[in-house]
Amino acid sequence: MSLRRSHILALIIAAIIGAWVLSGQIGNGDAEVVEVNENGEIIEPTESEETAARIPKVRAAIFHAESRNTEVVIRGRTEAVRSVQVRAETSGTIVELPVEKGSTVEKGEVICRLSLNARDARMAEAEALMRQRWLELDAAQKLAARGHRSETQAAASQAAYDAARAQVKQQEVELSHTRILAPFDGVLDARPVEVGDYLQVSQPCATIVDMDPFLVIGQVSETDVDKLQEGTLGVATLVTGETVEGRVRFISTTADPATRTFRVELEVPNPERKLRSGVTAEIRVPSAEVMAHRVPPSILGLDDAGTIGLRILDENNVVYFQRVQILADDPEGVWVTGLPTSVKLITVGQDFVVPGQTVDVTYEDEMGAAS
Numbered sequence: 001m002s003l004r005r006s007h008i009l010a011l012i013i014a015a016i017i018g019a020w021v022l023s024g025q026i027g028n029g030d031a032e033v034v035e036v037n038e039n040g041e042i043i044e045p046t047e048s049e050e051t052a053a054r055i056p057k058v059r060a061a062i063f064h065a066e067s068r069n070t071e072v073v074i075r076g077r078t079e080a081v082r083s084v085q086v087r088a089e090t091s092g093t094i095v096e097l098p099v100e101k102g103s104t105v106e107k108g109e110v111i112c113r114l115s116l117n118a119r120d121a122r123m124a125e126a127e128a129l130m131r132q133r134w135l136e137l138d139a140a141q142k143l144a145a146r147g148h149r150s151e152t153q154a155a156a157s158q159a160a161y162d163a164a165r166a167q168v169k170q171q172e173v174e175l176s177h178t179r180i181l182a183p184f185d186g187v188l189d190a191r192p193v194e195v196g197d198y199l200q201v202s203q204p205c206a207t208i209v210d211m212d213p214f215l216v217i218g219q220v221s222e223t224d225v226d227k228l229q230e231g232t233l234g235v236a237t238l239v240t241g242e243t244v245e246g247r248v249r250f251i252s253t254t255a256d257p258a259t260r261t262f263r264v265e266l267e268v269p270n271p272e273r274k275l276r277s278g279v280t281a282e283i284r285v286p287s288a289e290v291m292a293h294r295v296p297p298s299i300l301g302l303d304d305a306g307t308i309g310l311r312i313l314d315e316n317n318v319v320y321f322q323r324v325q326i327l328a329d330d331p332e333g334v335w336v337t338g339l340p341t342s343v344k345l346i347t348v349g350q351d352f353v354v355p356g357q358t359v360d361v362t363y364e365d366e367m368g369a370a371s
Helices: 002-023 047-054 119-146 151-176
Strands: 057-064 066-087 092-096 110-114 179-181 186-190 204-220 233-238 243-251 262-268 280-295 308-313 319-323 325-330 333-337 342-348 360-364
Touching: 057 280, 066 233, 066 262, 066 325, 110 204, 119 151, 204 243, 204 280, 233 262, 262 280, 280 325, 342 360
Parallel strands: 057 360
Antiparallel strands: 057 342, 066 204, 066 280, 092 110, 110 179, 186 204, 204 262, 233 243, 233 280, 243 262, 280 333, 308 319, 308 342, 325 333
8 A cells, every 4th residue: 555655656746847847947936947867857057057047138239320301290281372252342232243153363353243223323413413512612712712702601612512522432432332353363262142132231242262372281289390490391292192392481479279289381382273272281391400210110119108219228238218209200110319329229029128137139230130
């Protein structure tokens, strides 16, 4: 019975040793890799081997900064320089609309004509009264010169004539308001009325849009607004694929209270009037020249505060986290600033090391080939 029990105990011990050997770990804290000889005896690792086993292995490359022209990218849309609703300054029935929607108009061209009604009769009456007052004034001045009229009577005749003349001018203005004119060269973009409609004072007759030049507008962030200057050349790419060039003509000095962004206007020529208002666009405006590194996006990481950065190595292969700012990206990588001119970056294994840790490094070149 005792022999049988000894066999069972030996089997259990052997199973435990086998599991221990296969796992390569010894309990109590950190795992340790062990080796056994052909007789099943454990080979104790040397001190140097234990130290090497605890040092993480990473791959790294030396990156050098390059000069790069930065640019501010702004999401925006196209917008006409001027878009005006032309409104009636007098009331009346529309008798003529000589310009169709979408047609070009010149400054001073009639776009809406109202009925005269009794305005022409009132004009004739005002002119007749003015002629009468002129005759009375002329007679009064001649009599006053001969001493047959007082100066007061002559002055009264002058005042009556001036009032009649003012009445004529008022009727002339009233008549001119029956002809609604285009305030500038442009395109008649909208016409909400038809012949026969009755227009009240201040009701719109048409909308005129100034098509050349045109604007591409956008909102720029607080961090980028100081990188822009009025007069700088810029390029806008429309959602249609069309590209237009122009100059920054306006940068707002006051932020939008809701978004904390600043309005930017890029003025672009539009002589053929092909651009349309409200089309989505991306504006790119060059800013300062800086030294930057192009790195693979896969090696970017975050620190405990959620700030983007990279894990770099010092001369002793100690890991540090360096915060960076992303400038732009292209098919070959991401451009970042905030690094030394030449820097050792961890390219493989960066997610398994922490700042302050010493690592075992295998170096690559910037193209990823081992050196």
